[in-house]
Amino acid sequence: MNDPSAALSLELLGASSSVEARLEAALEPLGLSLAKFGALSRLVAAGEPLPLSTLAERCACVRSNITQLVDRLEAENLVTRIHDPHDRRSIRAELTEEGRRRQSEGGRAIQEAEAEIFAKVPPKERGSLRQLLRSLRGTC
Numbered sequence: 001m002n003d004p005s006a007a008l009s010l011e012l013l014g015a016s017s018s019v020e021a022r023l024e025a026a027l028e029p030l031g032l033s034l035a036k037f038g039a040l041s042r043l044v045a046a047g048e049p050l051p052l053s054t055l056a057e058r059c060a061c062v063r064s065n066i067t068q069l070v071d072r073l074e075a076e077n078l079v080t081r082i083h084d085p086h087d088r089r090s091i092r093a094e095l096t097e098e099g100r101r102r103q104s105e106g107g108r109a110i111q112e113a114e115a116e117i118f119a120k121v122p123p124k125e126r127g128s129l130r131q132l133l134r135s136l137r138g139t140c
Helices: 004-030 034-046 052-058 063-075 097-120 123-139
Strands: 079-084 087-095
Touching: 004 034, 004 097, 034 052, 034 063, 034 079, 034 087, 034 097, 052 063, 052 087, 063 079, 087 097
Parallel strands: none
Antiparallel strands: 079 087
């Protein structure tokens, strides 16, 4: 493999995979995954119950996946499904107190893991790294 851009892509994919694995490991003792934490975080940010279609959009996944995810969250008493008062056909996901607590604990676990992950990146270079990653996102 003599193509330097391919080598760079592989490095980026390897780093991404490593970061994802570390974050998943940080959430695992709390019974959370990145997907569960992401959905809970979006509900916290919304400040109100969200229709499943809106939650799917905000989590960048299809409706069937969000339904399965909400099924798992509901089984763990982290969310409840409620009827939309304005549209009887629509179901909303609402955080429970346990869901709010676990999301908060997950946030702390993520922060601790990120501190460990990025400890190897000099503080002066973190802003540049963020900017580079954002520029790559814009090309996709």
